[in-house]
Amino acid sequence: MTAPDIEDLLRELTPQVLGALVRRHGRFEGCEDAVQEAVLAATVQWPAEGVPNHPRGWLATVASRRLIDQMRSDHARREREAATATEAAPAEVPDTDDTLVLLFLCCHPTLTAASQTALTLRAVGGLTTAEIARAFLVPEATMAARISRAKQRIKAAGSTFTLPGGVELEDRLRVVLHVLYLIFNEGYTASSGSRLHRADLAHEAIRLTRTVHAQLPEDGEVTGLLALMLLIHARRTARTTASGDLVPLDEQDRTKWDRALIEEGIELVKAALAGPALGPYPLQAAIAATHADAATAEETNWPQVHALYLILERIAPNPMVTLNRAIALAETEGPQAGLALLSTVDGDDRMAGHHRLLSVRAHLLEKTGEAAGAYEHYRRAAKATASIAERRYLESRAGRVRP
């Protein structure tokens, strides 16, 4: 096996081994440290000495030993307990995949989204603290403190290692999906800094979402989120120029879109839409699929996009959804209709001075021929964004319409 293959294998096995250990010993915090050490040992030993016949058992054994060492040094009086654990340490861990339970634990509601994200990537994604720190462009010490605090909080919350039931399962799953989507977006919208590491985040989010989907294939939201990620990810090479400038959807070279990902995404959208309840992710995926279906921007089925946004607006009202619907409405009924709809979100605090609202208004003003207004709004939008690539794009649009 080559080093990248070993890396893939370790990412797949990490949550399984961690799940088995937590199930056996409880104490998530200690188990997580022990598994990280076992994974590090494997990354050093396996490329040199070859992958063991039972890699999962190997990891479980090494991690168990580390955990017991740790327990011994923690409290001398626990030695007896540790000895019992040694005897019971399994050569081969039980054949259940606890990835989902782990995800639920890492996305514990007492944690902030930033901590949920970091802990998920480390415990379920199998990334090292250094890798996560690099991906989020913070020093390793900052990320280490965040992860350690997240583990302490989970311990303090006293949560058990089981899947919650009923309504709680739904609520927790929603948090998990949100965290996976945050990870994906962090990788996808990266406009500066270390590009490569961030693309890894998008891959990792897709991989983890695939895992959840494999365990909950009937869940429409999970299916919808996976479809959405694949359909957006399919555009990645067309989204920026060689020099890193943003290319808007209507100007992208669609031959660069990844057809295999699009086909897979569309199949998943169909499956998600066939389900009983229609949630936000399948709807957003259906919108992305409608764009993916059009060979050129002109051929986009805008009435369908608008109808989908209308449903989305009803089930999950949000000014950003209304803003997106305004773009679709402008395509079907003209820019004035779009501008009229935009004015309905002006009073919303979440949108005041938001660069998306400013830039969409600028686009629509440009289409109506109001160059001065478009110029003014492009300039304000450029000032309001925190992304250098976006600012460059908006400034160039402003330059084009300068009266």
Add this chain to the structure above:
Amino acid sequence: MKFLISLHINPAVLDALTDEEKAAIGDGHSKLIEALKESGELINTLALVDPSQAAVVSVGNGQPVVTDGPFLESKEFLGGFYLIDCENKERAVELAARIPDAAIEGLGVEVRQVMFADGQLEA
């Protein structure tokens, strides 16, 4: 999201404080730094020497000219900063409000999101 919280000091205002008040400022900063380290929100913090120790560099006709002292005839100067990584702007403002300088008339605390960062981040 990353934010730079910059501390705008006025040496005259600082000089007028009592020793106890000065000690309280130092104490407040220490406590905040500890809390930010524990929460994993601190990236870096720096304090700068008195503005009278600054050198102003300008280049004219290819020749650098260095003059002593601060840049402008201004009352407030950059005294230091916190570079943090936190959930959102509301949280950054909440943290900034915990900086002792924010409670002193004549000193300023400014919060701005970071747009680009490079340098210390690669291992």
